[in-house]
Amino acid sequence: VIGVFDSGVGGLSVLREIRSLLPSADMVYLADQANAPYGERSLDEVRSLAEKAAGHLIERGAGTVVVACNTASAAALQHLRRTHPGTAFVGMEPAVKPAAAATRTGVVGVLATPTTFQAEVLDGLVGRFAEGVEVIPHPCPGWASLIEDHGADTHPEAIAREVMPLVDAGADTLVLACTHYSFVSGRIAEVAGPGVTIVDPALPVARQVARVAEASGSGATTYLTTGDPERLAGQIRHLLGVEAAPEGLST
Amino acid sequence: VIGVFDSGVGGLSVLREIRSLLPSADMVYLADQANAPYGERSLDEVRSLAEKAAGHLIERGAGTVVVACNTASAAALQHLRRTHPGTAFVGMEPAVKPAAAATRTGVVGVLATPTTFQAEVLDGLVGRFAEGVEVIPHPCPGWASLIEDHGADTHPEAIAREVMPLVDAGADTLVLACTHYSFVSGRIAEVAGPGVTIVDPALPVARQVARVAEASGSGATTYLTTGDPERLAGQIRHLLGVEAAPEGLST
Numbered sequence: 001v002i003g004v005f006d007s008g009v010g011g012l013s014v015l016r017e018i019r020s021l022l023p024s025a026d027m028v029y030l031a032d033q034a035n036a037p038y039g040e041r042s043l044d045e046v047r048s049l050a051e052k053a054a055g056h057l058i059e060r061g062a063g064t065v066v067v068a069c070n071t072a073s074a075a076a077l078q079h080l081r082r083t084h085p086g087t088a089f090v091g092m093e094p095a096v097k098p099a100a101a102a103t104r105t106g107v108v109g110v111l112a113t114p115t116t117f118q119a120e121v122l123d124g125l126v127g128r129f130a131e132g133v134e135v136i137p138h139p140c141p142g143w144a145s146l147i148e149d150h151g152a153d154t155h156p157e158a159i160a161r162e163v164m165p166l167v168d169a170g171a172d173t174l175v176l177a178c179t180h181y182s183f184v185s186g187r188i189a190e191v192a193g194p195g196v197t198i199v200d201p202a203l204p205v206a207r208q209v210a211r212v213a214e215a216s217g218s219g220a221t222t223y224l225t226t227g228d229p230e231r232l233a234g235q236i237r238h239l240l241g242v243e244a245a246p247e248g249l250s251t
Numbered sequence: 252v253i254g255v256f257d258s259g260v261g262g263l264s265v266l267r268e269i270r271s272l273l274p275s276a277d278m279v280y281l282a283d284q285a286n287a288p289y290g291e292r293s294l295d296e297v298r299s300l301a302e303k304a305a306g307h308l309i310e311r312g313a314g315t316v317v318v319a320c321n322t323a324s325a326a327a328l329q330h331l332r333r334t335h336p337g338t339a340f341v342g343m344e345p346a347v348k349p350a351a352a353a354t355r356t357g358v359v360g361v362l363a364t365p366t367t368f369q370a371e372v373l374d375g376l377v378g379r380f381a382e383g384v385e386v387i388p389h390p391c392p393g394w395a396s397l398i399e400d401h402g403a404d405t406h407p408e409a410i411a412r413e414v415m416p417l418v419d420a421g422a423d424t425l426v427l428a429c430t431h432y433s434f435v436s437g438r439i440a441e442v443a444g445p446g447v448t449i450v451d452p453a454l455p456v457a458r459q460v461a462r463v464a465e466a467s468g469s470g471a472t473t474y475l476t477t478g479d480p481e482r483l484a485g486q487i488r489h490l491l492g493v494e495a496a497p498e499g500l501s502t
Contacts, residue, residue, distance in 0.1 A: 029475065030477075032477045033479070223280045224279065225284050225285075240267055
């Protein structure tokens, strides 16, 4: 089972891509809408909400948990990996690397929630992947809530208010660093104009989920035989060099 | 859970490769040793044994079942896929394609059990992938049982008896089309000499297993929300264009 959570509907953009890569995977999506939006809460609050959400998904059998929320990833991903060593976590981070590769003006804008920028995860990415590129962090307070309420019909004026300053500063590449924003990427593209590339991480993250999803068990191997369990134990020792305690199966 | 079955220990060669690709997957291995060897039974008998073995693994929670036995794959793979549409099956087939690409003499030997050759799966592969290459099927009666008993210590004379006629016929590439034979691939290489390539499908099959393993659920998506389930249903309809019945979670 693949679990996916977000403060609300933003993670549905990631769920959609995972579903298209893994058509028959069993998935559980949790929208923590009682506590949305995460992006204007403190990092500590978000960490404790993420802990709770991950717990619900693990209870439902998730071996892989996708933190389909940049804010929760920035606040809690390392913490979740430490506290749940048996679960594979995949999180979101600003797609600075592909943006730095795509820009021709050398100016990249990053759209995210205020709390995502507080977590300082962007600084490390810029240092590693965007040398010589100007990366402008731009918080978009209110966007996640607007998209919760209006989805793809969010008013273009609200979009333009945040996007135009980046375009005016010379950005030709915009990183969507909040999963909610994927649902207005068409609007952002309209507002920004044809010379601007929108970098949406939903598909690469889904690919990463597909890669790790099956590697998420306890690593146990159970051996069964319809023959003699002790004989099979000896064969496994001889052939694989491991000790095992096969179970006999009555046939 | 990834289930793997074979008549005996041959499938352990495949299990080993899957384990190295998916270190933390949960796996169940079933050796049908009460009924080994499969390779000298009729196709009908093997089909019914494979059906039983797959049933045991599915009972143990396997969503992916690896038929790590060429004989059972040739006899039953299509049948298993039809009778268990909710399970992903990965089977073995003679690795004619890579062998045809590797041969320089234009002669390829295929080592398998008598029953595997009865299934005629080889003919189709040769027609599709080995045009212009001479492919010599060579049944090795008794090998699987010898390897069950002696593993990698199987006597070189028994190996040479089957391998030398192929080498004498000009084969510079030998396909191991029985998973048991992987455990004597070192012996086969010694007997055949340095000019002969041994094609062992365990690793490519393991890669295939890794690819399909997570895609093996029922394809169900469960939606949960800590907020209002009806609101989330509306959002999912709007954003993803699908009808869903989210569950409310009390927090």
